[in-house]
Amino acid sequence: MITVERLALSVGTRRLFDELDFAIASGELLAILGPNGCGKTTLLRTIAGLHRPSAGTVTHNRIAISELNPAERARRMAFIASEEIGSEMLSVREIVGTGRYAYHSWWDWREEDADRACVNDALRAVGLYDYAERSFDTLSSGERQRAWIAMALAQGAPALLLDEPTSHLDLRAAQEILRLLRDQAHSGKCVACVLHDANEAFEYADRFLLLGWNEFTLCRTPDQVLNAGWFERAYGLSMEAVLSPSGKLRVFPLRVAT
Numbered sequence: 681m682i683t684v685e686r687l688a689l690s691v692g693t694r695r696l697f698d699e700l701d702f703a704i705a706s707g708e709l710l711a712i713l714g715p716n717g718c719g720k721t722t723l724l725r726t727i728a729g730l731h732r733p734s735a736g737t738v739t740h741n742r743i744a745i746s747e748l749n750p751a752e753r754a755r756r757m758a759f760i761a762s763e764e765i766g767s768e769m770l771s772v773r774e775i776v777g778t779g780r781y782a783y784h785s786w787w788d789w790r791e792e793d794a795d796r797a798c799v800n801d802a803l804r805a806v807g808l809y810d811y812a813e814r815s816f817d818t819l820s821s822g823e824r825q826r827a828w829i830a831m832a833l834a835q836g837a838p839a840l841l842l843d844e845p846t847s848h849l850d851l852r853a854a855q856e857i858l859r860l861l862r863d864q865a866h867s868g869k870c871v872a873c874v875l876h877d878a879n880e881a882f883e884y885a886d887r888f889l890l891l892g893w894n895e896f897t898l899c900r901t902p903d904q905v906l907n908a909g910w911f912e913r914a915y916g917l918s919m920e921a922v923l924s925p926s927g928k929l930r931v932f933p934l935r936v937a938t
Contacts, residue, residue, distance in 0.1 A: 681705050682727060682757075682839055682870055687736035689722055696722060700736065702889060702898050706838065709865040710872040711881035714891030715915050720874045721761075721843050723891070727872070728759035728841050740839060754782035757839040758832030772819065772827050773812040776802055779835035795834075802833035806860060822853025829860060840864060842873040846880060858884040878902075878911070879930050890914055902929040 687700040696719035704710045712720050725731040727738050729745040738745045740756045748756070758779070779802070780795040803809040806826040811819070819827060825845055832840050845861065846854035854877075862884045865871040875881050881888055882902045890897050890905055892914035897905065903921075905911060911919045911931065918934040 681741060682872070683737075683739045683742075684727065685737050685739075687723075687726070687738065688734040689719055689726060689731075690734045691719070691722055695734075697891075697896065698735075700896060702896075704839075704870050704872050706870045707866060707868055708870070708886040709862050709884060710887050710889060711885035712872060712874045712889045712891065713876075713878060713881055713914075718891045718914075720891055724841050724843055724872065724874055725759070728757050729753045730759065751782045754835060754837065756837055757841055758835045758837040759841045759843075760828050760832055760845065761843040770816050771812065772808060772814050772816050773799060773803070775816050775827050776808075776812075776830045776834050779831040779833070782835060798834045798836060799830075802830040805833055806830045820853070821848050822850070822856060825849065825853070825857050826860070829857070829864075833864070838868075839870040840872075842871070844874050844876065846875065846877070854880065882929055882931075902931070 682704040684700055684702050688698045689696040689700070700723075712723065714720050722731055726733050727745070729738070729748065729750075732746075743756075745753060745757075776799050777791065777795065780791070780798060783795070784790070800809065803812055806829055808823065808826055808830060811823065816824070816827065829840075829842075829845075840861070842861070845857050849857065858880055861871055861873060865886070875885075887898065887900050888902070888905055890910050892910070897910050911917065915933075919931045920934050921929055921931050924930050
């Protein structure tokens with residue numbers, strides 16, 4: 681379990697949050713929603729130990745993330761932000777294999793049988809085993825997202841943190857990625873991802889963290905978010921909610937709130 685307690689976040693001189701408290705349990709997918717600039721990515725990077733909070737703590741299974749060195753953090757949490765990963769002249773297998781760096785000293789990187797097995801298992805899990813020797817740059821956007829998730833799986837971390845995993849994807853690719861993340865969560869991993877599409881979150885997430893401007897709410901169901909007026913407060917929009925034939929709640933913006 682990841683636990684966030686009394687967290688305060690700032691970027692430069694701008695304060696994002698105070699007293700942020702929530703937990704992400706193993707076996708669940710938490711969707712983080714909110715308007716641009718409200719601090720979603722900063723929060724995810726803070727959980728991953730890549731951004732220092734102004735106050736408060738983040739722990740994984742009662743161990744403070746701030747007390748861990750980078751390799752130790754990587755064995756506990758995999759943070760995926762596709763734009764940060766270079767890919768020139770690398771094969772899919774090599775990209776996925778970088779997830780094993782946390783288990784080797786920087787001066788002694790040699791692939792071992794255990795590394796190879798983890799990479800193969802990860803490639804199979806995301807359906808890219810037959811693409812292993814292809815150049816990463818030849819993959820589609822959806823296939824690249826699968827490769828990055830495979831890298832996280834090869835990393836062996838029990839927690840997956842993903843920043844906008846469905847950005848720039850078509851409808852089918854986005855659905856495939858979200859199904860994969862939900863399956864990973866329900867297999868026992870702790871998964872948190874930043875999403876921009878509320879309906880994607882309603883379809884696949886177990887819970888939602890909705891961020892506004894220095895306020896937040898944690899809810900289990902879409903109707904909890906809507907009935908309290910949190911969407912209108914966070915986004916400045918009036919929302920219409922409808923029930924789809926499949927029984928899923930869907931929301932549509934009506935107008936800018938006044």
